[in-house]
Amino acid sequence: MNNKYELSSLLKWYSTMLEIRHFENILDDYNRAGNLYGTTHLYNGQEAVATGICLQLEDEDLILSTHRNHGHALAKGTDSYQMFAEIFGKKTGTNGGKVGSMHISDPSIGNMGGNGIVGGNFPIALGLATAFKMDHKNQVVICFSGDGATNEGTFHESLNLASIWKLPIIFVIENNQYAMSSDASKMIAGNIAGRADAYKMKSFRVDGQDIFEVDRVFEEARGIARKEPVLIEAMTYRFRGHSRSDAEKYRSKDEFLKYEDPILKLRNILITDYNVSPDQLALLDEKAYKKMEMDAKRAWVDEPAEFDLNNLEGEIYAD
Amino acid sequence: MPTRKLTYLQAVNESLHQILEEVPESYLLGEDVGAYGGGFGATAGLIEKYPGRVLETPISEAAITGIATGSAIMGKRPILEIQFSDFLTVAIDQLVNEAAKIYYLSNGQEKVPMVIRTASGSGTGAGPQHSQSLENWLAHVPGLIVAMPSNPYDAKGILLAAVKNNNPVILFEPKSLYKKPSDIDIPEELYEVELGKAKLVREGSDLTVIALGRMVDIIKNMDVNPSLNIVDPVTISPLDIQGLLKEANKTNKVLILTESIARSGISAEIFTQLYEAGFKGTMKRLGGKFSPISAAKSIEENLIPTQEEIKQAIEELMHEN
Ligand SMILES: Cc1ncc(C[n+]2csc(CCOP(=O)(O)OP(=O)(O)O)c2C)c(N)n1
Numbered sequence: 001m002n003n004k005y006e007l008s009s010l011l012k013w014y015s016t017m018l019e020i021r022h023f024e025n026i027l028d029d030y031n032r033a034g035n036l037y038g039t040t041h042l043y044n045g046q047e048a049v050a051t052g053i054c055l056q057l058e059d060e061d062l063i064l065s066t067h068r069n070h071g072h073a074l075a076k077g078t079d080s081y082q083m084f085a086e087i088f089g090k091k092t093g094t095n096g097g098k099v100g101s102m103h104i105s106d107p108s109i110g111n112m113g114g115n116g117i118v119g120g121n122f123p124i125a126l127g128l129a130t131a132f133k134m135d136h137k138n139q140v141v142i143c144f145s146g147d148g149a150t151n152e153g154t155f156h157e158s159l160n161l162a163s164i165w166k167l168p169i170i171f172v173i174e175n176n177q178y179a180m181s182s183d184a185s186k187m188i189a190g191n192i193a194g195r196a197d198a199y200k201m202k203s204f205r206v207d208g209q210d211i212f213e214v215d216r217v218f219e220e221a222r223g224i225a226r227k228e229p230v231l232i233e234a235m236t237y238r239f240r241g242h243s244r245s246d247a248e249k250y251r252s253k254d255e256f257l258k259y260e261d262p263i264l265k266l267r268n269i270l271i272t273d274y275n276v277s278p279d280q281l282a283l284l285d286e287k288a289y290k291k292m293e294m295d296a297k298r299a300w301v302d303e304p305a306e307f308d309l310n311n312l313e314g315e316i317y318a319d
Numbered sequence: 320m321p322t323r324k325l326t327y328l329q330a331v332n333e334s335l336h337q338i339l340e341e342v343p344e345s346y347l348l349g350e351d352v353g354a355y356g357g358g359f360g361a362t363a364g365l366i367e368k369y370p371g372r373v374l375e376t377p378i379s380e381a382a383i384t385g386i387a388t389g390s391a392i393m394g395k396r397p398i399l400e401i402q403f404s405d406f407l408t409v410a411i412d413q414l415v416n417e418a419a420k421i422y423y424l425s426n427g428q429e430k431v432p433m434v435i436r437t438a439s440g441s442g443t444g445a446g447p448q449h450s451q452s453l454e455n456w457l458a459h460v461p462g463l464i465v466a467m468p469s470n471p472y473d474a475k476g477i478l479l480a481a482v483k484n485n486n487p488v489i490l491f492e493p494k495s496l497y498k499k500p501s502d503i504d505i506p507e508e509l510y511e512v513e514l515g516k517a518k519l520v521r522e523g524s525d526l527t528v529i530a531l532g533r534m535v536d537i538i539k540n541m542d543v544n545p546s547l548n549i550v551d552p553v554t555i556s557p558l559d560i561q562g563l564l565k566e567a568n569k570t571n572k573v574l575i576l577t578e579s580i581a582r583s584g585i586s587a588e589i590f591t592q593l594y595e596a597g598f599k600g601t602m603k604r605l606g607g608k609f610s611p612i613s614a615a616k617s618i619e620e621n622l623i624p625t626q627e628e629i630k631q632a633i634e635e636l637m638h639e640n
Contacts, residue, residue, distance in 0.1 A: 037616045038444030089444075089615030100446045100614025116448035117406065118378050151377035152409070179378055181355035187377040250354040304617035312609050 017047040018288035043071035045239035048262035050075040052214030064121040069114030084299035097305030119152025129167035148179020159199040162229035176238040181250040196231040208234030209260040322504035330471035337509040346372040349400030358402030384413035391433040404439035419462030442495025446614035452579035458556035466554040469535035476512030493533040517562035523548035534576040571600035581606025
């Protein structure tokens with residue numbers, strides 16, 4: 001059933017998802033050891049969405065993310081050592097260590113950054129895409145957000161504008177069932193994919209735990225986005241708390257059992273349909289872990305971020 | 320009256336419980352104010368006790384500010400939580416162009432007795448979009464009342480005063496103080512701390528420090544030589560300029576301390592109003608640097624007045640005539 005795929009691409013998916021998972025788990029270890037300043041929002045459970053999408057992109061295609069941006073950043077090719085350094089507040093971070101977990105960016109590979117303001121990225125996506133259009137570029141803008149963000153006014157303003165101007169944007173809404181403690185089924189009138197209909201925008205609803213589905217739907221969406229905007233609602237689940245300070249009183253501890261783990265799902269397919277040995281997969285797992293662990297260790301001992309207080313204008317304004 | 324020590328968060332939480340009990344028109348609304356307990360835990364336990372009067376909202380700051388406004392016109396006393404004061408920017412049209420204007424626009428026929436509580440300031444590594452001190456923005460708008468309680472006692476009492484007030488009141492709560500142990504005794508029962516009235520924090524004879532929010536806590540705990548007369552405006556709009564002037568005149572030397580950015584800020588306003596009110600002594604101000612707030616600990620603490628800078632400013636004032 002999945003034989004249109006080369007094994008090598010599937011293994012690339014697998015490794016990328018594992019790298020994301022381990023990146024987040026290692027961050028959590030540092031947090032539990034009392035070593036993190038500031039906040040973090042982990043992506044565990046949603047790896048198939050970022051991976052299935054970003055691995056189809058070229059460096060020139062742009063992504064915009066949210067507070068929960070580590071998975072998107074890694075899948076787009078942002079350097080994991082520099083990401084750790086950013087989150088640890090080190091000079092060597094992607095953003096000089098100055099802005100932390102919610103704002104990781106690397107424009108050189110098309111990662112236009114996370115965003116701490118829910119709904120803050122939709123209008124920016126319009127602008128990026130407008131520039132593409134003015135320059136007759138074939139690239140697309142991927143604007144990731146959560147379900148909760150679709151209740152901000154900016155979402156509705158942006159869908160309307162993207163639609164009437166036929167902008168090359170793919171809005172990817174990761175419906176992980178919660179916005180902090182808010183249950184999406186109680187907070188959202190209708191469904192998110194349906195909201196696109198109101199703006200005459202094509203939309204898809206996809207099982208975000210199934211990377212094959214994410215990949216297939218995104219490929220189709222990408223075709224459409226060369227002519228007009230499109231929205232993908234990826235149904236997924238946030239395995240961890242909202243942020244590092246979430247006691248998770250609003251959901252039961254075993255609710256996650258209702259959702260597949262996207263990594264285990266791919267693993268099973270690799271073993272049954274592709275004859276990959278569990279040992280080979282264990283090795284990939286170990287490799288991904290080692291890489292992330294080494295990157296974190298290396299970043300941890302780097303110099304703290306700096307800021308020239310005597311040259312504030314220079315730090316804050318472009319020349 | 321029996322008292323005990325509470326953290327800032329506990330004091331706000333207790334106040335909310337008691338206000339919902341005592342003021343039947345009051346109700347709470349905001350994102351995650353239910354089981355989650357609000358952005359920082361200030362609304363914990365309320366939805367269980369008052370299920371119909373704690374409204375959990377979608378992430379829609381403009382809309383929920385409008386809900387507070389509209390229901391206030393109808394006689395409710397809404398207490399809206401905006402999780403971080405940075406997100407007030409999303410609500411600002413409703414707040415500035417609607418809530419603040421309705422009393423005037425209606426020629427006094429409609430009132431907007433609403434309260435917004437919001438966590439402000441630096442000190443938690445939350446980064447540039449979650450650490451700003453925007454209180455001065457709102458102090459610039461006629462029709463709004465803006466206060467910044469600097470300790471658990473004021474936090475508890477000013478909330479009641481705000482709920483009883485017939486205008487939109489915005490309370491900036493310095494989130495760096497939320498969980499800090501405090502040595503102030505807090506009465507068990509509900510009480511009011513007056514809006515628009517400055518408070519003497521510590522009597523002293525050499526130099527008057529006018530400090531706001533988090534800076535009150537910092538200066539109080541600093542070890543310096545001259546005897547400091549520490550005063551807290553508590554409310555920044557309207558400013559209790561007569562109260563501040565009285566304290567300023569006691570020492571003839573004034574240092575104004577804010578966490579918010581000094582440039583175009585509230586410290587300049589206090590400085591000018593003191594001068595206009597006839598203060599003849601020397602003044603200095605020290606506020607946040609003109610920069611976004613970094614998430615990195617190595618930078619963040621240097622962006623607000625550091626102890627070193629404060630000491631130096633005090634020294635300079637003591638040696639000026
Ligand atoms: C304008 C604004 N309002 C509120 C918040 C606080 N906040 C941060 S993340 C979040 C929930 C976002 O939910 P969703 O969009 O579903 O994304 P998820 O966290 O599930 O990835 C909230 C309320 C914010 N950062 N910005």
